[in-house]
Amino acid sequence: MPISPAAVIVPLSILFFASGLIVNLIQAICYVIVRPVSKNLHRRINRLVAELLWLELVWIIDWWAGVQIQVFTDPETFRLMGKEHALVISNHKSDIDWLVGWILAERSGCLGSTLAVMKKSSKFLPVIGWSMWFSEYLFLERNWAKDESTLKSGLQQLRDFPLPFWLALFVEGTRFTQAKLLAAQEYATSTGLPVPRNVLIPRTKGFVSAVSHMRSFVPAIYDVTVAIPKSSPAPTMLRLFRGQPSVVHVHIKRHLMKDLPESDEAVAQWCRDIFVTKDALLDKHIADDKFSDHEPRDLVRPIKSLLVVITWVCVVVWASVKLLQWSSLLSSWKGVAFSVFGLAIVTVLMQVLIMFSQSERSNPAKVSPSKPKNREELQGSDDKQE
Numbered sequence: 001m002p003i004s005p006a007a008v009i010v011p012l013s014i015l016f017f018a019s020g021l022i023v024n025l026i027q028a029i030c031y032v033i034v035r036p037v038s039k040n041l042h043r044r045i046n047r048l049v050a051e052l053l054w055l056e057l058v059w060i061i062d063w064w065a066g067v068q069i070q071v072f073t074d075p076e077t078f079r080l081m082g083k084e085h086a087l088v089i090s091n092h093k094s095d096i097d098w099l100v101g102w103i104l105a106e107r108s109g110c111l112g113s114t115l116a117v118m119k120k121s122s123k124f125l126p127v128i129g130w131s132m133w134f135s136e137y138l139f140l141e142r143n144w145a146k147d148e149s150t151l152k153s154g155l156q157q158l159r160d161f162p163l164p165f166w167l168a169l170f171v172e173g174t175r176f177t178q179a180k181l182l183a184a185q186e187y188a189t190s191t192g193l194p195v196p197r198n199v200l201i202p203r204t205k206g207f208v209s210a211v212s213h214m215r216s217f218v219p220a221i222y223d224v225t226v227a228i229p230k231s232s233p234a235p236t237m238l239r240l241f242r243g244q245p246s247v248v249h250v251h252i253k254r255h256l257m258k259d260l261p262e263s264d265e266a267v268a269q270w271c272r273d274i275f276v277t278k279d280a281l282l283d284k285h286i287a288d289d290k291f292s293d294h295e296p297r298d299l300v301r302p303i304k305s306l307l308v309v310i311t312w313v314c315v316v317v318w319a320s321v322k323l324l325q326w327s328s329l330l331s332s333w334k335g336v337a338f339s340v341f342g343l344a345i346v347t348v349l350m351q352v353l354i355m356f357s358q359s360e361r362s363n364p365a366k367v368s369p370s371k372p373k374n375r376e377e378l379q380g381s382d383d384k385q386e
Helices: 006-033 040-066 073-081 097-108 118-122 129-133 144-160 178-191 204-214 237-241 264-288 302-329 335-356 375-385
Strands: 069-074 086-088 115-119 136-141 166-169 220-227 247-256 296-298
Touching: 006 040, 006 129, 006 237, 006 302, 040 097, 040 237, 040 302, 069 097, 069 118, 073 247, 086 097, 086 204, 097 115, 097 220, 115 118, 115 220, 115 264, 118 129, 118 302, 136 178, 144 204, 166 204, 166 296, 220 264, 247 264
Parallel strands: 069 247, 086 166, 086 220, 115 136, 115 166
Antiparallel strands: 069 296, 220 247
């Protein structure tokens, strides 16, 4: 039976932020002590430490809400997932696409070495943003004049990464909503681009830069398409906290990096073509209520995340009891007031994380008013969209 999210948010907030601060502390110590001696050793340790935090969110999907994720892909791609470096591009359909990606990474054995290109503001989020910073996520300001060098430097740092990693890039630049789709359709009409129905128009500069700098050491691009079947409600963070299940379909097509064209403009056009194909694929999914080119693979729910959460519960409860015994915090009104204030702060921080994940919070892209007459003007309008 669905329950009030408040009854779950408070205890989960305490667990997540208490365990997260422990993880952040370990990450900080390793960054200061281990990284100057051996960057590769630091990365291997950080992978294990970061997973102790990420698996708590995996547990919410797997064990609390029971979200069912079905993967549609060919056997060779499924076999290689987690065994090679990959650039992952995806549509941004729901509020929890990033968590779906973490589920795929966890099943593939590379959760701790899964990275993403994100907004700069993300790294200031308590616990989760700090952990992402220690894990070498790439944070951009959405200002290409500043982001170009940041992206280049971050990508070059991954050249000697000692473990298979995935770098996720949401090339639409924002989450999908009907308002943003209307803006994208107006933009496409004004610039002569194919008019999308189920996706937004990709912003290709970051993708082109990623391909340019990763081509020599990343063998594959995973083209991921996320869809929600008609029989299932769309998953949201609030639904997860209420323990309400959903079904998510994920289609994965593997492209060899060496098969991409050489010029930047040709790579940008390849990306746009991929999203035209993705749009048609989603049309077919709407008609069939599944991706019909492959049989679905249900991801087996592992016990690892459950064991991690049980361990954290024991650690946090034990530490809390010891703290209360040592400080006698609840023996005075001031102590009680301080405790209540602390719980309120932690709960508010969790609410901020939930709001941060909601697609309705981001703004639609601006629409270009003019229609270009040739390829050069089309490229110029694409630059404006970036």
